[in-house]
Amino acid sequence: MESPKLEYIQSKDNRTIKRAMSLKQRKQRQKLGEYLVEGLRLVCDIAKNGVLRVLLVKESKCDAADIQALIELAVTKGISTYIVQDPLFAKLEDTQHSQGIIGIAQKPMHMLSHMEFADGLYIAIDGVQDPGNLGTIIRTAVAAGVRAVFLLKGTVDVYNEKCVRSTMSALHHIPIFEDVGISEFYDVVKENDITTYVTTLDNAMPYDEVQYSYKSMIIVGNEGNGVSSDILQLADQGITIPMYGNIESLNVSVAAALCMYKVREQLPLDCNAIYKSKCNI
Numbered sequence: 001m002e003s004p005k006l007e008y009i010q011s012k013d014n015r016t017i018k019r020a021m022s023l024k025q026r027k028q029r030q031k032l033g034e035y036l037v038e039g040l041r042l043v044c045d046i047a048k049n050g051v052l053r054v055l056l057v058k059e060s061k062c063d064a065a066d067i068q069a070l071i072e073l074a075v076t077k078g079i080s081t082y083i084v085q086d087p088l089f090a091k092l093e094d095t096q097h098s099q100g101i102i103g104i105a106q107k108p109m110h111m112l113s114h115m116e117f118a119d120g121l122y123i124a125i126d127g128v129q130d131p132g133n134l135g136t137i138i139r140t141a142v143a144a145g146v147r148a149v150f151l152l153k154g155t156v157d158v159y160n161e162k163c164v165r166s167t168m169s170a171l172h173h174i175p176i177f178e179d180v181g182i183s184e185f186y187d188v189v190k191e192n193d194i195t196t197y198v199t200t201l202d203n204a205m206p207y208d209e210v211q212y213s214y215k216s217m218i219i220v221g222n223e224g225n226g227v228s229s230d231i232l233q234l235a236d237q238g239i240t241i242p243m244y245g246n247i248e249s250l251n252v253s254v255a256a257a258l259c260m261y262k263v264r265e266q267l268p269l270d271c272n273a274i275y276k277s278k279c280n281i
Contacts, residue, residue, distance in 0.1 A: 006071070008059075010085040016054060017084070020092055020104060026157045033107045035159035038094055040066060043103040045169035047073055054104035055081040058089040061100025070101065094161045107159060110175040112184070115148060117192035119214040121263050124150040124185065124196075126231050127222035128252055131156050135166020136253035137220070142170040144260040149176045150217075152185060152231070182230050189217065189234070196235045197263075198227050199255055204238030212263045220256045 009017055022028040023036045034053065037043050046052045047070070055074040061067055062083050074081045084092075092102050123146050128134050134156055141149055151158060158167075158176060180188075189196055195213035199220050219235060221227030232238075241250060241258055249255070 006057075006075075006081050006083050008083050008085075009056075010088065012088060012091070016056070016080070016082060017088060017092075020054070020056065020102065023104065024161070026160070029107070029157070029159050033109070034104050035107055035164060036092075036094075036161055037103040037105050037164055038098070038101065038161065039165065040070065040099045040101050042165065042169055043101050044070055044073070046103055046105045046172070047077065047079065049169070049172045050077070051106040051108070051172060052077075052079050052103050053106055055079050056084050056089065056092065056102045056104075057082065058086055058098070058100030059083050060086050064100075067099075067101065095165075108172055108176070110148075110177055112177060112188060115175065115177075117188075117194065117215065118147065119267075120145070120147045120216075121260060121267065122146060122148050122150070122194060122215075122217040123256065123260065124152060124180075124217055124219045124231075125155050125221075125256075126152040126219060126227045127154045127225070128220070129156050130223060131160040131163035132166045133223065133251065133253045134158060135163040135168075135170075137256045138163075138167045138174065138176065139170045140253070140257045140260060142173045144257075144264050146174060146260060149174060150180050150185060150188075151176065151178050152180050152182070154228075182234075185231075186234055195237070197237050197239045197259070198232055198235035199240065199259065200226060200232060200238040201240055202232075202238060204240040207239040207241050207259055207262055210237065210239055212266045214267065216263050216267075218256065218259045218263065220252050220259070223252050 023034055029035050037046050071081055123141055194215050194217045196217045196219055219227055241255055
């Protein structure tokens, strides 16, 4: 049975539906500080993190036991929860085989001025355009214990729906700094004595022959063009991954994963501490 506390939405003019539809645009995500999350597992994770603002449930799916459990969790946490008519819900869906669950989540807010740059691993992403690649890099960064991610200007929006799905809720487990300009990036690196290692084929050492600094940053670039020339000039050391077969390069998310774990192999145990800061997460 449908909970009497839940509002039923059947009009495209409903204010919550309009709000959700607007979040398909990057400029609206930036303006409202929110983004869309689709799928039962992802929405559950976000709800448990305390950053889910709205839960939308497809009418034909609302009686399933796992979805009823999510609805109960949302109501308990005071999350605005709605049952949405199927044709209307379909306009919001971004996946082919939808589970009938969409959430509106609050974007995590991080300020560089509040960041404490302890020893450890950081990663910067320069111009990656595929949201699936970006999401995979961020998910791997969390697994590798990276302390923060820097998205340089020109990189795809991390709150793109495909990217959000690829991260598997990792967006709320690591500080991510968006639209970082080259001047700001340079200041961060130099003022905090971070050694930068850029993936490149020119003047580079094999990535497994480098002695990495206790405070290291890996920089990866665009799928087709690599890291921009401006960033290359700033980097301390070029690194390359050997190709043992007849192929020119690796997918950027695979290359990033190999490099992150190679650095982590060298870091001392005290660099394994979970990231803590004064950031407003």
